[in-house]
Amino acid sequence: MELELTEVPKETREEFESYPNVTGTGIGPKQRAGQPDEETESVIVFVTKKVSEADLGEDEIIPSEIEIDGKTYETDVQESGEVRALELELTAPEAPMNLEQRGRAEIQEIPESLSRTRRWRPAPAGVSCGHPDITAGTLGTQPLRTQDDRLVFLTNSHVAANSGQANRGDTVLQPGPYDGGSAPDDAIGSLLSFNAIDASTSAPYPENKTDSALVEVKPDHLQTDIWELHEDLREFTDAQIGAVHVKSGRTTGVTRAKCTARHASFNVQYSHGVAKMVDLDVFNAMAAGGDSGSLIGMEQEDGFYGTSLLFAGSSSITLGVPMDTVQAEHGRLTPVSSQDLVDADDMRVTGTAFRVSLDPSQVIHRWSGPWDDRYAVDFVGHPVNSGDWVDVRVASTYRTASGIYYQIRAENKWSSRSADCDVNYSVTR
Numbered sequence: 001m002e003l004e005l006t007e008v009p010k011e012t013r014e015e016f017e018s019y020p021n022v023t024g025t026g027i028g029p030k031q032r033a034g035q036p037d038e039e040t041e042s043v044i045v046f047v048t049k050k051v052s053e054a055d056l057g058e059d060e061i062i063p064s065e066i067e068i069d070g071k072t073y074e075t076d077v078q079e080s081g082e083v084r085a086l087e088l089e090l091t092a093p094e095a096p097m098n099l100e101q102r103g104r105a106e107i108q109e110i111p112e113s114l115s116r117t118r119r120w121r122p123a124p125a126g127v128s129c130g131h132p133d134i135t136a137g138t139l140g141t142q143p144l145r146t147q148d149d150r151l152v153f154l155t156n157s158h159v160a161a162n163s164g165q166a167n168r169g170d171t172v173l174q175p176g177p178y179d180g181g182s183a184p185d186d187a188i189g190s191l192l193s194f195n196a197i198d199a200s201t202s203a204p205y206p207e208n209k210t211d212s213a214l215v216e217v218k219p220d221h222l223q224t225d226i227w228e229l230h231e232d233l234r235e236f237t238d239a240q241i242g243a244v245h246v247k248s249g250r251t252t253g254v255t256r257a258k259c260t261a262r263h264a265s266f267n268v269q270y271s272h273g274v275a276k277m278v279d280l281d282v283f284n285a286m287a288a289g290g291d292s293g294s295l296i297g298m299e300q301e302d303g304f305y306g307t308s309l310l311f312a313g314s315s316s317i318t319l320g321v322p323m324d325t326v327q328a329e330h331g332r333l334t335p336v337s338s339q340d341l342v343d344a345d346d347m348r349v350t351g352t353a354f355r356v357s358l359d360p361s362q363v364i365h366r367w368s369g370p371w372d373d374r375y376a377v378d379f380v381g382h383p384v385n386s387g388d389w390v391d392v393r394v395a396s397t398y399r400t401a402s403g404i405y406y407q408i409r410a411e412n413k414w415s416s417r418s419a420d421c422d423v424n425y426s427v428t429r
Contacts, residue, residue, distance in 0.1 A: 045075055086310070087130075088290035119175055121352060128176045141233060154215075157196070192214045197272075209279060226304065236333070242259065251291045367406070376427070379392060391413055
């Protein structure tokens with residue numbers, strides 16, 4: 001459906017928001033018997049909970065029509081629930097633990113859920129990340145290049161910058177603090193660019209256009225894949241009313257939903273108050289706490305096209321900032337492919353998969369992955385301290401729908417001393 005209206009005028013928004021129970025407005029097809037009427041463009045009025053007109057006072061009933069620029073549009077009242085920013089709302093553990101503190105298990109099992117909350121190097125889009133002062137959100141994109149040729153990934157301001165209370169250059173962790181991430185070992189990048197979320201504890205609430213942040217990274221810290229989508233990010237485009245969109249997020253994984261409205265404005269609850277967020281894309285419910293920062297988009301024959309940056313929602317709807325708005329804030333962002341990360345004469349990328357601490361003669365097994373089966377991956381151990389003697393080799397592999405996991409065996413060859421070892425990977429593209 002092509003929309004004729006490109007905004008709900010401010011005076012119209014304010015009129016509807018004066019009614020009790022109203023959370024926001026938008027533009028989209030009118031719902032009739034639960035189905036969108038693609039022939040009828042309407043002004044949507046979102047309410048916390050739909051109430052029968054019989055239970056409302058005469059001055060509390062939303063008018064059935066509204067005039068905008070000399071044309072009459074039908075209104076459509078839709079239920080949104082309480083709309084909140086979707087950072088994980090659970091309390092962080094008192095003391096996040098690294099793997100060496102968890103009973104020193106001999107084998108680290110592959111989580112049944114192929115957990116997005118673990119530490120990944122290189123990390124795919126769709127896994128846990130966050131500023132040290134928040135709980136956890138989602139690492140939103142594969143590598144992107146900024147206009148001044150910096151390598152970054154995209155997520156929310158309230159995920160990477162604590163809604164603007166952070167400082168440029170701050171460390172961003174993967175996984176996020178709630179999932180055990182801590183500095184400096186789990187640093188994946190540094191905060192480069194972000195907007196502050198202007199919020200208030202009482203109306204009128206200040207307007208904001210975006211909730212976004214860029215995190216600068218090294219080439220070997222990110223995969224060029226989006227977890228379980230199996231499509232490369234090709235470009236950014238506009239969300240399409242009625243089309244099915246998809247996202248890959250920390251908490252709910254890969255989910256799909258239709259875009260139901262655009263050019264929407266909502267009062268969104270943040271930890272420090274309520275912010276009025278304007279010119280948003282609205283989708284059916286597809287996210288939960290911790291999915292903030294996910295890139296929403298459409299799967300096409302030639303790849304994945306990002307449309308919106310997921311940041312808020314409820315049990316009924318999910319909200320995203322259009323990528324045009326994000327780029328207006330941060331400048332043009334260009335997706336990076338795997339070949340773009342290496343020089344033409346250097347077809348290998350290297351980095352550190354993890355560090356292990358071994359007791360005398362101890363043998364452990366660790367899993368690394370998922371790795372795309374297009375790549376050949378080798379693992380080599382490099383003792384941290386002079387004189388340490390550690391044997392590292394691939395013991396087995398495990399193929400899943402998400403890619404290949406490598407089980408890595410590390411053995412301390414000394415029987416009289418402990419050893420620390422970095423397990424490095426080398427990827428042939």
